[in-house]
Amino acid sequence: MTWAPFYVGDGIPRNVELGDPPPWRTFPRKPLHREFQPPADLIRAVNAALVLRRPLLITGPPGSGKSTVIEQVATELQLGNVLRWHITSHSTITEALYRYDALGRIHAQRLEGASGSDDIQPFLQMGPLGTALLPTEQPRALLIDEIDKSDLDLPSDLLDVLERGEFEIPELTRYRHDTVHIREWGGTESQPVIKGHVQCTAFPFIVLTSNGERDFSSAFLRRCIRYTMPLPTVESLRNIVAAHLHIDKAQGPSVDTLIEQFVARVAGGESLALDQLLNAVSVLTAEGAPEGGDADAVMDLILRELSRV
Known part of the structure; x- marks a missing residue:
């Protein structure tokens, strides 16, 4: 997957190539029986x-x-x-x-x-x-x-x-x-x-x-x-992320940090879904991924707590 500011908000038509979607957002929908990691x-x-x-x-x-x-x-x-x-x-x-x-x-x-x-x-x-x-x-x-x-x-x-x-x-x-x-x-x-x-x-x-x-x-x-369903653990989410995104478990400290923060928030009572984490990791590991403050803003947007409007 490629991350880029396809839409820039200037109203000027341009040709863009969106690249491949995340594996779980291809259509027709593909079953996830191989990726699922049951407790x-x-x-x-x-x-x-x-x-x-x-x-x-x-x-x-x-x-x-x-x-x-x-x-x-x-x-x-x-x-x-x-x-x-x-x-x-x-x-x-x-x-x-x-x-x-x-x-x-x-x-x-x-x-x-x-x-x-x-x-x-x-x-x-x-x-x-x-x-x-x-x-x-x-x-x-x-x-x-x-x-x-x-x-x-x-x-x-x-x-x-x-x-x-x-x-x-x-x-x-x-x-x-x-x-x-x-x-x-x-x-x-x-x-x-x-x-x-x-x-x-x-x-x-x-x-x-x-x-x-x-x-x-x-x-x-x-x-x-x-x-x-049990509360997620860091290790179980590492396995799930690796299975869905076909990336090495040790992709980098940024992914590990994201997983640890996700687990801590869920343990603290926040309502978050697994696909939110997969979306966040997918963007974070994409070609041309956002960095710095832009990355923080995108992560906050994707990992917004579900009970918040």
């Missing part, structure tokens, strides 16, 4: 969840690597592409299981008239959780990201589905055909659903992430393997 206890928690067929609830601050572990597990165990369900305050269990475009079907019925086929298949799609629960030989990998952002009732709504590994699509239980092929989430493949009933044969590997912003019921927690 030993996280490896144990993953194996416990796999053996017990239980969801893994990982709690930690933003940018601590909670959602990256599932990419590594899916790659090592050859579970296929990771299914993702990003939670918001409006997320519902139904949308995670399947999507039904009722208005689209009504519109098609009006266009086709009485002679139309009234086929429901084009208007149904499995959601990420529904796709993960389709019968398969190998379990699928599902990320339920930021579960603590959900409506208060959503974790309770998940309990029965996660415990039984099955659900129904009401629109199909009364449909004239017993078997309907429904498109999977995030792909073009379709799977048969018989009489609206979906039952998993291999319980998916599910990772739920939480920023620790709310509490969950004991009924929900007892159905999960729980793990809390």
Whole structure:
């Protein structure tokens, strides 16, 4: 990566070459399963969840690597592409299981008239959780990201589905055909659903992430393997920086100092994310990196505490 004042604020057009982006900001996005450095206890928690067929609830601050572990597990165990369900305050269990475009079907019925086929298949799609629960030989990998952002009732709504590994699509239980092929989430493949009933044969590997912003019921927690991301250490961050930036751990005193300051700030209660540190080191080690007061100003900008506006 190259650092240069591409924009100078004079309004004069000029040709510039921005150079290569940081490795984690290339598109299409590349999985980070090789760069991820899991703590030993996280490896144990993953194996416990796999053996017990239980969801893994990982709690930690933003940018601590909670959602990256599932990419590594899916790659090592050859579970296929990771299914993702990003939670918001409006997320519902139904949308995670399947999507039904009722208005689209009504519109098609009006266009086709009485002679139309009234086929429901084009208007149904499995959601990420529904796709993960389709019968398969190998379990699928599902990320339920930021579960603590959900409506208060959503974790309770998940309990029965996660415990039984099955659900129904009401629109199909009364449909004239017993078997309907429904498109999977995030792909073009379709799977048969018989009489609206979906039952998993291999319980998916599910990772739920939480920023620790709310509490969950004991009924929900007892159905999960729980793990809390540890505070970073200087040595662990050296390894992470080396893995992501492909630089020697002993790149120089400036990088070491930056890492030590980062660890001290996090230990002191400041909210900082790992990708902020990677951004800072990337700029600090770039060709033509800023120096002196300019470097300090850029580092302050990149490493701004997250709770500050």
